[in-house]
Amino acid sequence: MELHGITGTLLRGVGVLVAAVVIRFLYRGYIERSRVRSLKAQGIPILPHSLLFGHLPIFGDFRAEHPPDVSIYVFHLWLAKNVKRYFPELDKLPPVIYLDLWPMADSLAPVVDPVAASQFTIVNSLPKSSGVADFMDPLTGNVDLVSSEGELWKKWRSRFSPGFSPRNLSALLPELIEEVQVFVNGLKSLAGKNGEWGPVFQLEEKTTNLTFDIIVRASVDLRLHEQSRPTPSPLKKALMEQLVFMGMTANAARVLPSFKMPWDYAAIKRNNRAIRDVLLPQIEEKLQSDFHTDQKKKTIVDLAIKYIDKDDPNASREKPDAEFVDRLIANLKSFIFAGHDTTSTTICYMMKELQDNPDCLEKLRAEHDSVLGPNPDDATNILTASPHVLYSLPYTLAVIKETLRLHPLAATVRSAKAAPGFSLTAPGSPLRYPMDGFGPWLAAPAVQRHPDYWPRPDAFLPGRWLAAEGDPLYAAREAWTPFSLGPRNCVGMELAMIELRLVAVLVARTFDVGEAWGKWDQRQGPKATPTHMVNGERLYGIGNGTVHPKDGMPVHVRLRA
Numbered sequence: 360m361e362l363h364g365i366t367g368t369l370l371r372g373v374g375v376l377v378a379a380v381v382i383r384f385l386y387r388g389y390i391e392r393s394r395v396r397s398l399k400a401q402g403i404p405i406l407p408h409s410l411l412f413g414h415l416p417i418f419g420d421f422r423a424e425h426p427p428d429v430s431i432y433v434f435h436l437w438l439a440k441n442v443k444r445y446f447p448e449l450d451k452l453p454p455v456i457y458l459d460l461w462p463m464a465d466s467l468a469p470v471v472d473p474v475a476a477s478q479f480t481i482v483n484s485l486p487k488s489s490g491v492a493d494f495m496d497p498l499t500g501n502v503d504l505v506s507s508e509g510e511l512w513k514k515w516r517s518r519f520s521p522g523f524s525p526r527n528l529s530a531l532l533p534e535l536i537e538e539v540q541v542f543v544n545g546l547k548s549l550a551g552k553n554g555e556w557g558p559v560f561q562l563e564e565k566t567t568n569l570t571f572d573i574i575v576r577a578s579v580d581l582r583l584h585e586q587s588r589p590t591p592s593p594l595k596k597a598l599m600e601q602l603v604f605m606g607m608t609a610n611a612a613r614v615l616p617s618f619k620m621p622w623d624y625a626a627i628k629r630n631n632r633a634i635r636d637v638l639l640p641q642i643e644e645k646l647q648s649d650f651h652t653d654q655k656k657k658t659i660v661d662l663a664i665k666y667i668d669k670d671d672p673n674a675s676r677e678k679p680d681a682e683f684v685d686r687l688i689a690n691l692k693s694f695i696f697a698g699h700d701t702t703s704t705t706i707c708y709m710m711k712e713l714q715d716n717p718d719c720l721e722k723l724r725a726e727h728d729s730v731l732g733p734n735p736d737d738a739t740n741i742l743t744a745s746p747h748v749l750y751s752l753p754y755t756l757a758v759i760k761e762t763l764r765l766h767p768l769a770a771t772v773r774s775a776k777a778a779p780g781f782s783l784t785a786p787g788s789p790l791r792y793p794m795d796g797f798g799p800w801l802a803a804p805a806v807q808r809h810p811d812y813w814p815r816p817d818a819f820l821p822g823r824w825l826a827a828e829g830d831p832l833y834a835a836r837e838a839w840t841p842f843s844l845g846p847r848n849c850v851g852m853e854l855a856m857i858e859l860r861l862v863a864v865l866v867a868r869t870f871d872v873g874e875a876w877g878k879w880d881q882r883q884g885p886k887a888t889p890t891h892m893v894n895g896e897r898l899y900g901i902g903n904g905t906v907h908p909k910d911g912m913p914v915h916v917r918l919r920a
């Protein structure tokens with residue numbers, strides 16, 4: 360009897376709890392859906408909106424029309440191509456697009472106009488979306504530059520910025536050239552005999568190993584030899600494993616709990632320990648070495664170590680503050696994470712564009728002949744002796760900028776939660792675009808092909824970067840956003856640009872690089888996916904975070920005569 364009474368009370372309690380959760384869920388749904396209805400009532404163009412599903416059906420359309428592994432960054436361009444289908448009254452995308460994704464994810468507002476984008480990145484640098492912290496947490500505990508905010512971010516950004524300056528990186532150029540030379544030698548070993556094409560291989564694997572070697576060398580002066588070792592180093596292995604856990608957090612839908620299991624947390628801890636075991640001895644060695652012995656050459660960490668006694672006046676090189684060292688390591692991890700795959704994918708896309716635009720490749724080679732002399736083998740020595748020559752290659756720079764314009768790989772998402780009432784405006788529009796309840800997202804793929812800002816937006820035209828104002832090809836520079844905008848732009852931009860210049864210079868005249876899908880399909884056998892294409896291209900962006908090239912970009916190379 361008594362037992363029945365307890366069971367009944369318990370059941371009633373559970374019933375009330377479930378009812379409360381359901382009511383809360385429905386109320387939240389009502390708020391989210393009404394928000395979009397209210398925007399529409401203000402005359403703001405809105406994508407077709409379902410009372411039940413919000414804008415999720417549009418993602419359904421996108422998914423249905425693309426291969427299953429397509430990157431979300433393709434979404435912006437797909438929407439721009441389908442503007443009449445979703446905004447029948449418009450000829451081009453509105454400056455701000457609202458995406459009500461509740462309950463699957465936080466709602467987003469892709470911002471397609473660069474002036475509007477500057478309002479949440481430059482004029483007001485809003486905090487990053489909470490998704491960034493969720494993503495970085497397993498790797499860094501959020502004390503790194505990518506995911507921290509406020510004073511902590513400001514302090515460490517100013518500590519690291521000098522290490523990433525052009526002056527400092529120029530001093531490290533011989534080391535960077537050495538790594539790119541290993542990359543070039545690797546390509547040589549894969550080229551066919553007598554000018555023939557060699558076997559197919561995944562270019563991304565080679566470029567990733569290169570960028571890994573470079574970022575670790577530039578950060579702590581450690582040679583990982585990722586490019587020449589048969590299996591990944593313990594550092595790379597642990598970081599790659601950690602990335603899988605970071606992706607799990609990012610993909611867990613908001614309605615569902617995170618899918619991490621207790622053993623996953625143990626693995627995360629183990630990976631962080633493995634990374635620390637490699638990085639800590641490097642930091643300790645730097646702490647013990649005399650900072651003033653070699654004035655010219657400073658790794659990124661050398662320059663940050665200068666601040667050793669700024670947080671704790673009792674700390675010194677001999678007796679470092681543990682928190683300071685932990686933060687150095689967290690930041691190093693974020694640099695290795697943020698500095699490897701973005702640059703590596705950009706190298707792949709640069710090769711792709713040069714393959715598809717042989718006239719541009721010829722111009723690039725002609726520039727290298729004229730600035731570095733006719734023998735490609737001399738380039739390494741010339742650059743090592745005179746690093747500034749790297750900055751006297753305007754067409755090379757134009758090729759890189761144009762590659763990054765057509766293929767941005769990451770874009771900032773911010774949170775307007777701390778700025779109630781915050782709204783955006785755009786040139787030529789009388790409307791205000793409120794951000795309450797939406798995360799403004801710099802829609803780089805659409806911004807960088809916006810027809811109002813870029814003549815012939817879809818064409819690969821490096822010449823636009825050399826055109827003077829008044830020239831029909833001249834482009835408004837503010838719409839170039841691959842490294843984001845404002846104080847939270849990419850701290851590693853200069854390093855990435857140096858890497859891209861070096862690869863362009865040391866590869867273009869020595870090799871032809873071509874996509875090799877036929878050979879790849881043959882090698883893949885039944886696993887081949889020849890029907891997977893985006894806009895008629897086998898090479899398209901995949902991945903859940905930053906963009907990666909499909910199947911690692913299968914290519915073959917041949918040596919030029």
Ligand code: HEM
Nearest residue numbers: 505694697698701702705769771842843847849850851855
């Ligand atoms: C082509 C190569 C690269 C591209 C396209 C790129 C792009 C970006 C973008 C779009 C952001 C803003 C992210 C956000 O707001 O959430 C960013 C931030 C960042 N990037 Fe890069 N990046 C590249 C290379 C590098 C390299 C080589 C490093 C080396 C350390 C690096 C380190 C960082 C860091 C630490 C941040 C956070 C900065 C902050 O919030 O203060 N990136 N990058």
